[in-house]
Amino acid sequence: MRPFSYARARTEQDAFSTLAQTARGAYLAGGTNLIDLIKLEVAKPDAVIDINALPLAAIETTPSGELRIGALARMSDTADHPALRSAAPAISQALNLSASAQLRNMATIGGNVLQRTRCVYFRDISQPCNKRRPGSGCSAIGGDDRKMAILGANDRCIAVHPSDFAVAMLLVDATIHLRGPAGERTVPFLGFHRLPDDPSRDTNIQPGELITALTFMPSALTRSSTYIKVRDRASYEFALVSVAAALEVTGGTIRDARIGLGGVAHAPWRSREAEAVLIGKVPSRDLFTAAAEAGLQAAVPQRLNRFKIRMAKNAMIRALTSVGMPA
Amino acid sequence: MIGAPLARVDGRAKVTGAARYSYEEQPAHVAYAVIVTSTIAVGRIASIDGTEALSRRGVLAVLTHDNAPRVRQDAASPGDRKLRLLQDDRVLYDRQPVALVVAESFEVATEAAARVRVTYAAETPATTMNAPGAVTYEPPEANQNPADSARGSFDSAFAAAPVRIDQTYVTPTEFHNPMEPHATTAAWDGNRLTLYDASQGVFDRRKSIAAIFGLPESGVRVVTKFVGGGFGSKGGTNAHTALAAMAARLVGRPVKIVLTRPDMFGGHGYRPRTEQHLRIGADTSGRLLALAHDVRSQASRFENFIENSAVISRMLYAVPNQVTTHRGVRYDVATPTFMRAPGESSGSFALESAMDELAYATGVDPLALRLLNYTETDPDQHGKPFSSKSLRRCYAEGAARFGWSQRPPQVRATRTADGLLVGYGMASSTYPANRSSSAAMATVHSDGSAYVTSGACDIGTGAYTAFTQIAAEALGIDVAHVRFDLGDTLMPEAARAGGSQQTASVANAVHLAGIAVRDKLAAAAVADAASPLHGRRLDDMTFARGRIALRERPELGETYVAILQRAGVSSMSAFAEAKHDRRVKGPYSTHAFGAHFAEVHVDPDFGTVRLARMVSAFAAGRIVNSRMARSQYMGGVVWGVSMALHEEGRIDERSGRYMNANLENYLVPVNADIPEIDIVLVDEEDPHVNPLGIKGIGEIGIVGMNAAVANAVFHATEKRVRDLPIRPEKLL
Structure with a gap:
């Protein structure tokens, strides 16, 4: 860990201006990912700006009927929110299957969306990694690639995104609300995370921007959703594969469908x-x-993870069966 | 008092934080050291530059092979250690210490350690047993056992056997990962060194450190009051302990070191990977005719530890024709060491899996097969009788509790309502009942309390509590008035907490010391005309609740307090030693035995295995504390599940670096993986094993559990997994 300065932001403007005065400042929310990365010297901020005092923790239904999850809402509060549970059970389930109770009590929704890969080569600074040091190479390729990607990877990076919540959010056509020094903007959740064309960039967030909220409109589709997570042990582990599925079935026919992996x-x-x-x-x-x-047609396994293709297919079948043909 | 489920006497101190672990010692002016470790597996340090680290405010010293004081790094014991103590530029394994930064705080030391610039002239490492450059060798011994054994004529018996099993079983590299990382606080007073060290044996540690620094043993004191788990990893002396002492001498202040979790995958040892070739020949009824168990054990280039996996096959069943061998395979890794039931745990996976395969091959029920091949005497010691063996009752009581008779003989025959495949599996368990010489001192004070000491270690097993009970019973004083203390080389020398031997070894010494001081008190009373016991015979007396009385006339007697007060002394003490030479073989073979039964549920779509039920029955002589014994067994069973399903050091075969060096990626079970564990304590009286009839229970819980799970997985899925852990992909 390298020394860094610490400041607590009282307002968003305060956060933006404090960050602007630093060379490599970072916002701190729950800290369950950033602090880890700082200890590992994967992240080397010269300043940490604590945003926990910002009023962004509310989970509410807006007058238009949208569900709005504040970026600083804790995973545990979000998971247990009754409105969310009925609006999109898959999101609730995904959150409750994440991490541990202690981590869920600390980690925030905004931070969850922005969390970085758990790739062991990314997290070990003695190893080359295009995500950490562009152009240095990907050590995961040809190494211990059991947990790595089977879809959308390239020869620069085969890491996977670790979030369960983000997979479930694919089902609901969510909007991400961002605010930064240049003002406010919204982007669709879908497309916010990037494939590894430039592995150093996980998402399309711009420097200095904060996620302020996620919103979506509950629908018959989102209400009929589920999340299945497969892992080596029963709890407290990232997914080997997971599937979020939503089906809107009327009159015995599937009107709409969403599948996230x-x-x-x-x-x-x-x-x-x-x-x-x-x-x-x-x-x-x-x-x-x-x-x-x-769904898995385009899958290309790494050396040690061909099993993920079959596992993902079976998880998808089970998730679809559970929402589409409930017993 | 012996056998009672007494709650831990140190429990309150532990849960309130009052218990002080080695890193929590805080001598005045203590400094903090952090180790810089190598990022290559083999090669040379080309350059090392501590300038930037040294320039950080608060940094006191940066030690590298260029400036570290010279010590004897090949002098540590036990285990024939050759430590890497910054004496030269060679790198022999990944995460080897290459520098040490000493600073005013842990944080400054940590930050500065990351600023030490090291470049390497890396060589291409051999990182697997079959890599070019890996060297197979014949070890002089296998963890204190003969490396090879033979009886009868295996080759002809195997060739003629109508049923043959011929398979290779693999167990992976595993790391102990006790919750408390290794830690040392070192303080010099002139030429005398005190170490507060997370250790499994203070006397072993003293001997090693004295040899490394060229000190007399009397010049080194080692203190180990509390240990947060050892499992073998704190048995041998490791580099950080010597480095703490080296740094403390150099900066002229006490120094403490604690390993990081990634460091725990470095040089302090691990369970080596094994490849075990099992050949079993049997007749069609399942009777064993021949058995060969040939072990290849991962080894380092520079030390000799071998996992003694085939030892269990020498004695568990009646087999007339047998051969076993152990070979080491050297490649560019750190040296392995003892890890809970070294040998028996990995070996039982191979043997008990192969026995299960034989059961299916012959159509004999797996439990019936074991009974068919039951041996009442030790075939590895020319038919010597066991001091006691209650394995039949372990089988019977475990099977009854589990409902083994309900097991359908067909595989893949049962499903849960949710469609999960159900499987039943079982395995036998055993571990030698070892013992070493130990001594103890007991003192009774004039207020009626007792203080008893022996330089043992409590590595979380409950030694404080067990020895309090032993002492209380011997002294005839209630446990509430007995204080037992341990973990200091100033105390009488005791066996280490390893090899399931400490309780049996030290209890006998504590017992003798208690009896001796009690008898001294009685003798004082007998000699004193003012005592109601004057002139009475010792044989006629009973000792209870701090009072001596005549057996036939209990009202005639007096308290220890009265005897001491009248004698005008504040206390009476006695020292006693329970000697035992492990090299001298007695008339009996001494082992504890057990049996595991497991039910697994396997998701056929994902290959995920979850335990549904576990019943394990053990007979290990006299149980000192049934509550802690149960916990100890349970911990072993959980670890057996962990070994079956979860644990595996994952080496990058290009670099030789273990890439899952943290508890996120080095998996162990979480609570959700472990259903209720039913432990059956099978009563056993053993008049021969040692005077108190105690067998150790530290390791036996894990032995065979991995095979019970693997056998249940086969029953559920018809898939025989012969390489652990049983990951989902092996069942898909």
């Missing part, structure tokens, strides 16, 4: 291929199997 790519992975197979069809085991095949 976790643990498989540099970003939470929306499978439009699987969705396309489902929409307009009658739910059946065969249909779900076909969707899973389509």
Whole structure:
């Protein structure tokens, strides 16, 4: 760990102006990822600006009926929020399957979306890594790649995004609210996380910007959703693969579908291929199997993780069965 | 008092934080040291520059091989250690110490350590057993056992056997990871050194450190009051302990060092990877005719530790024709060491998996197969009788509690309502009942209290409590008035907390010391005309609640307090030693035994295995404290599950670096992985093993549990996993 200065921001403007005075300042929310990375010297901020005092922790239903999750809402408060649980059960489930109770009590929703990969080569500064040091190479390729990506990877980076929550958020067409020195903007959640064209960039957030909230409009689709997480042990571990699925079934036909995959790519992975197979069809085991095949069609395994393809397909079939053909 | 489920006497101190662990010692003017470790597995330090580190405010010293004081780095024991103590530029393993930064605070030392600039002339490491450059060798011994053994004629018996199993089983490199990382606080007073060290044996540590620094043993005091788990990793002396002493001498102040979690995957040892070739020949009824167990054990280039995996196969079953061998395979890794049930835990996976394979091959129930091959005598010691063996009752009581008779013989035959595959598995367990010489001192004070000491270590097992009970019973004083203290080389010398031997070794010494002081008190009363016991015979007396009385006339007697007060002394003490030479083989073979039964549920879509039920039954002679014994067994069982499903050091075969050097990626079970564990304590009286009839229980809990789980997985899935851990991909 390198020495850094610490400041507590009272307002957003305060945070922006304090950050502007630093060379490599970083915002601190729950700290469950940043502090780790500082200790490992993966992150080397010269200043840490604590934003926990900003009024961004509310979870509320807006007058228009949207659900709004403040960026500083803790994972645990979000998971247990009754409005969220009925609006999108998959999000609630994904949060409760994340980390540990202690971590969920600290970690924030905004921080969760921005958390960095758990790739062991990224987190060990003795190893080359294009994400940490662009151009130095990817040590995960040809190394211990069991947990690495099977979709959307390239020869620069095969790391995966660790968040469960972000995978479930793919189901609800969410909007990310950002505010920075240059003002406010909104971006769709989908597309916020990047594939590793430039591995040093995880997301499209701009320097100095803060996530202030995530919003989405609950619908019949989002209310009929579920999240399945597969891992080596029963709890307290990141996903080997995970699937978030939402189906809107009326009159025995699938009107709309959303499929998200976790643990498989540099970003939470929306499978439009699987969705396309489902929409307009009658739910059946065969249909779900076909969707899973389509969803993993493009998968390219690493040396040690071919199993993830089958595991992801089976997880997708199970998730779809659970929302589409409940027992 | 012996056998009672007494709560831990140190429990309150532990939960309130009053218990002081080695790193929590805070001598005046203490400084903090942080180790810089190598990032290559083999090569040479080309350059090392501590200038920037030294320039940080608060940094007192930067030690490298260029400036470190010269010491004897090949002098440590036990385990034939050759430590890496900044004496030369060679790097022999990943995370080897290459520099040490001493500073006013831990934080400054940590930051400065990251500023030490090291460049390496790296060589290409051999990182697997089969890599070019890996060298197989015949070890002089296998962890204090003969490396090889033979009886009968294996080759012809195996060739003629109608049923043959011929398989190779693999256990991975595993790291101990006790919750308390290794830690040392070192303080010099002139030429005398005091070490507060997280250790499993203060006398071993004293001997090693004295030899490294060329000091007389009397010049070194080692104190170990509390240890947050050792599991073998704190048995041998490791580099950080010597480096703390080296740094303290150099800066002229006390120095403390604690390892980081990634450091815990470095040079203090680990369970080596094993590749075990098992060949079993049997007749069609399942009776064993021949068994060969050939072990290849991961080894370092520079030391000789070998995992003695085949030792269990020499004695567990009646096999007339047998051969076992151990070979080391040297490559560019740190040296392995003892890790909970070294040998038996990895070896039982191979043996008990192979026995399960034989059960399916012959159609004999796995439990019936073990009973068919039961041996009442030790085939490894020419048929010597066991001092006691209650394995039949472990099988019977465990099987009854588990409902083994309900097991369907077919594989993949049962599912839960959720569609999970259900499997039952079992395995036998055993561990030698060892013992070493130990001594103790007991004192009874004129206020009726007692103080008893022995230089043992409590590594979390409950030694404080167990020895308090032993002392209380011997002294005839209630446990509430007995204080037992340990963990200091100023105390009588005791066996180390390792090899499941400490309780049996030290208890016998504590018992003798208690009896001796009690008898002294009685003798004083007998000799004193003013005593109601004057002129009475010792044999006619009983000792209880701090009072001596005549057995036949309990109202006739007096208290220890009265005897001491009348004698005008503040206390009486006695020293006693319970001698035992491990090299001298007695008339009996001494082992504890047990049996595990496990039910697993396997998700056929994901290959994930979860334990549903576990029943484990053990017979280990006299149990000193049933509550702590149960906990000890449970810990072993959990670790067996961990070994079966979770633990694995994952080496990057290009660099030789273990890449999962943290508790995020080095998996152990969490609470959600472990259902209720049903431990059955099978009563056993052993009049031969030692005077108190105690067998150790530290290791046996883990032995065989990995195989019980793997066997249950086979029953559930029809998939035989012969290389641990059983990851989902091996079942998909």
